Amino acid sequence: MVNNMLVEYTKSTENIVKAVEIVKNKYYCVRCGNNDQSEFFIDDFGIYCRKCLNFGKSSTYQKIWRKEIKIIFNESYCLKKVVNLSNIQKIASNKCLESFKNKRDMLLYAVCGAGKTEVVYEVILRALNLGNIVCFATPRKDVVLELVPRFKRDFFQVSIVALYGGSPDKGKVGNLYVTTTHQLINYYQFFDLVIIDEVDAFPYYNNKMLAGFIKKAKKEQAPIIYLTATPPKYYTNLIRRKKIDHFIIPNRFHNHPLPIPKIVLTYSTAKKILKGNCPKKILLWLLKKQQLSKRVFIFVPKIEIGIALEKILTKYIKCRFVYAEMKERTQIINMFRNNKIQYIITTTILERGVTVPNVDVCIINCDDQIFDERAIVQIVGRAGRHPKYPFSDVVLFCDYFTLEIKNAVKQIKKMNKIAKGNKNEMYNM
């Protein structure tokens, strides 16, 4: 029978609970926290929750086995070599330590390229050396795949577990878990410190279920550190009410401001591309990059446009289109990273956390509603991330100006202003 149960790992006492319970005459999904009655449905054996179906069927006739896990504790975790932090990064790092000690949640706000990940190294080590289990959660699988080798390179003696849909590490035991937020559903009162990357990114933002996963996966007292480049209103409100600590890293670690995007108007772009023609302005810009042998990220709003554009461009340049559901996706991104492909076309789904030095960026059909202010700022942040190549060209091709484009440019300018030291700007965002 145990074989058929859903499993959640825990560090509190082992037990078996019902997956869907009735609380005050209402169904409640113990697994995902769903209590929206319209998300429950009846089958031949009982009632099940439709919200978390992708993680195994949670139902009145199903049980969750909360399996206790013992973790080997090594007590001398450290970095393999000293990571040089700037002064401001050091202060930020200390601030994290302080919040962790006081068991308070904290928001670490830093513009793209400010080196947020390095800032949390100290607090991760502090927690690990106390025998704690740390979780670094990010919205996307790509980011997990990118961070794990980096952590393995930097941390000494720490056993790192990478979790995402289809990960071979599933069920493995370690000290530091790098995971997509969705995978946290399999944990119950397990983590002592949770770091959430890109908290502004799509899955957390307005997603109660994932917030519930985090709450369930961590121990009650465990603090959370939120990392973000564009703090959503919800968090700035929490800061204002002093519910959580915060710290701002104003500059990027190489002290160069974010590139201000150029806006170029093109006409009926999507239509033309779908018909097999690429607007001249776009084509010329791309060909110029070929002469400069610069790598280029091309963002498109829809998969159809991506496929059509790839077809057009392969006549002139070496390019590949990647999207979320694609099988060879990781492979292509790696080829791009290793400079084997010069151009990569992608939908916004890939936009966050993937870092490649010395790239130029363009958004095609930027007037599409999928490119909201948040997305545009994040995409611009992809550019110029390497200290050696801080300057890069960012162009937004659009049929007309949208409010989102205007706001994004405004925000980037604001961020650059903050970078120069005017911290009061943050609250006006």
Add this chain to the structure above:
Amino acid sequence: MKCIICRDNIYIRHIFSALFTTDKQMICDKCLEGLEKVEGGCVRCGKKTNDIICNDCLFWEQNKDYNLLKVINYSLYYYNEYAKTLVKKIKFNGDIAILLAFRQQIKKFLKPFPIKDKILVPVPLFKTSLQKRGFNQSEVIARIINLPILDNIYKSNDVKQSKKKRIARIVFDDQYRLKSKLNLHNKDIIIIDDIYTTGATVHKIAKLLSDCNARNICSFTLFRS
């Protein structure tokens, strides 16, 4: 009203006619657009082909165990990429809600057929799969059609007997068995399944039923691959 599949709101275009139908639209037009209705193709099974009869059907036609059955298959949609994602949600995730949402489409499809006096035989599952999924998808479709259901067949994973015979195909033939003896004299049968692939399942069950003297046997499936 929200679409069962994508959770977007359903906008009912013909409010007036919607008032008079008992089966509500539960899937939005956008999601339905991803599905392609079976039209033309093989006259026996609906497979997309330029031939009058497809290779699958020719195989059954030339097989002496099955050539007298003449099973005709009716399917609602082709099993395209989008249909695959739906079937995955229904069978792998166990989401019966999506299957039930096709009530309106199934009823509309079957309306022109004279099926009033027929008996439905849903393809059975292994007991273990049934418990894991929470339902038998074929039985759910049969319940939607709302005709008498014959529940006298089970799927067995007992292969001992066939191993003795050392004929691989017999293993499959033995998969479906009768729970008890049955006489279907003068009875017409519709075998119900979720997907029709090569017709193997349908023909095995049809053989079993024809051995019980069933008169006409046809099949209905939601998808035709």
